[in-house]
Amino acid sequence: MSPTQSTIFLTAEETERIRNTFRSRLQRCKDLAGQSRFSGDSKASMRQVAAVSFIADITTAQRQDSIVAFAVGCPYPPCTLLLCDLQPIQLCDLRMDTHHRSRVLSVRRVAPVVKLVAFSWTVVQDSSGETERFEISLHKLRYGYDILESGSVFEIKEPYFTLSDEGHSTLRVDHPSDIIQSSSASEIPQEIEASSTKTTQMYKDEGNAALKNRDLPRAHANYTQGLHLVTTNGSAQEDFAYDLFRNRAHVNLALHRFDEAKTDALASLTGREDKKALDSKAYFRAGCAAHGMGEFHEARRYLQEQQRLAPYDKLAAASVKEMESRLREQATGAYNFKKIKAGLLNGRPRVDAAKFTSNVAIGESCGGRGLFAKRRMDPGEIIMVEKAFCAVWGNEAEALTAMTYDVRDDRIRVSPAGLCRAIVEKLQNNPSLVEKVMDLYSDYPGLGKQLIIRDAGPVIDTFQIHDIVARNAFATGPAYSGDHRGGDAENNNMHESTGLWITASYLNHSCVPNAKREILGDLMVLRATQPVNASEEITHSYDGSSDIEERSAALLKTWGFACSCALCIVEKAETPALRKKRQQLENEASAFVERNDVIGAKRVSIVKARRLARAIDDTYNEGYKDLPRSARQGIQDWLAEATSR
Known part of the structure; x- marks a missing residue:
């Protein structure tokens, strides 16, 4: 685990204002909890959303640079029931600050969507004609579409009725799996309304047209509806099924839905001699999906099948060779770092490389789990290399740095909200990855690590993801050499560059660490800084400050523990005047x-x-x-290089 570097600076007055705003809202919610919903003025709500939507549209640029703040520490679990097992509820039955368990609310959007940086909101109406404000917080996008804007009819599972941060009564969704777009709305790109007049060919043609226009969700929906029609018509349309599975595999690859892309590609295999070219394409797509998941043995096997069916295809041969390079990296830890760094210079921060973790094992450590050496390693030797599970750079549209007020300890912290959002979307797209992430340490256990599938999608507890990121994310630094936008306040970029590395998350802190990390794009290289014996725990420093007060404050605020290592004991025994003098010299x-x-x-x-x-x-x-003297490290490194020249 390692800190992310803050790029937001608040005055004491701003900090207190944020704290008081959320305290006030939470107290009002507490006071109103359980009270019956008050039926508001429908026309007034419509006028408000129209006015706010207009203002939001003309201030987009300003909003992107504004400080986003939200409260954390009041988590609630997502619904884990199937839609068919929930009982209907109407707006008039809602109670304030209440999670209406085992209930479902059907609503239709009747107003424009106000799209803000951290959430979107609109006005919805139920079957009785009642209207209410409805917002989706943070996790509001799906395949680049705003969920509220991409449909008009929604099923809200176990609706949460509360107050917005501005004090308005509102329906609120924090977990993407708690909202389902109804297939009765033909304008929803994720769902295409079934029609008795459409043929499988028509769905295929419309899917192809949407794919050509890069409308990937609509292409996916048309291919899916076509496949549904094929299953009802039987084997007479077998060739259509192969084509639709193969085309949908292509769409899923573009959407980074690797689980489904691999399944679709394999389902499209015909095994027929006259379809070798198409089967070759299917194996290629299955190989790409396995590659995207880091399953390089499987990827090589599929790509070798592609090469067998298309022996003169140069791309097939190159792809197999590339997978063999990944497997060598995975087995030996030998990387072409020169080539990787050259790629970074050309602005490609996402490195195509395998992870090398055969030197380490996860084991029980003091108070939790840690990372341990499986063999002896010398100073400078590579301990492990790992590609980020997910990384977001400050210069990317997905980046969002926010201030969070945690009601559990009354603290305000910087949060890489954009990384949280990206991780949730990746898990929604690839359910097979859920348990790896959910097994990481967090303050909030949520649903545990077990994968739960409901209504054809995974149930992701977004509060659990927030706490996992808060405890395990690393700052990545600039996206590439020469790029100083990632986390550089001087360049007026308020969004930090952050990533989550699964294995590296098990590294525990030491002020006297035996390992040091280097990040190349989204590739982390961990090297020994001193001899590491077999079975010894591998540690690194969460905070590299040479000042004991700064370091202790950071460890307590971000990770919630006080360090009592030998270095901290010696430093605490020193006088403040001596530490101040050392800091000035540093x-x-x-x-x-x-x-x-x-x-x-x-x-x-x-x-x-x-x-x-x-x-x-x-x-x-x-x-x-026998302890490090970090204050002199910078000048010593300069001297070593200067005198060697």
């Missing part, structure tokens, strides 16, 4: 390194650097004999 050394180029360093600069290093050394006493 700042002076940092400024020196920044001003003086190590290439062609003059003798007078080297002499000054040595003097600074000695002055920093003089602030350390005998208690530091």
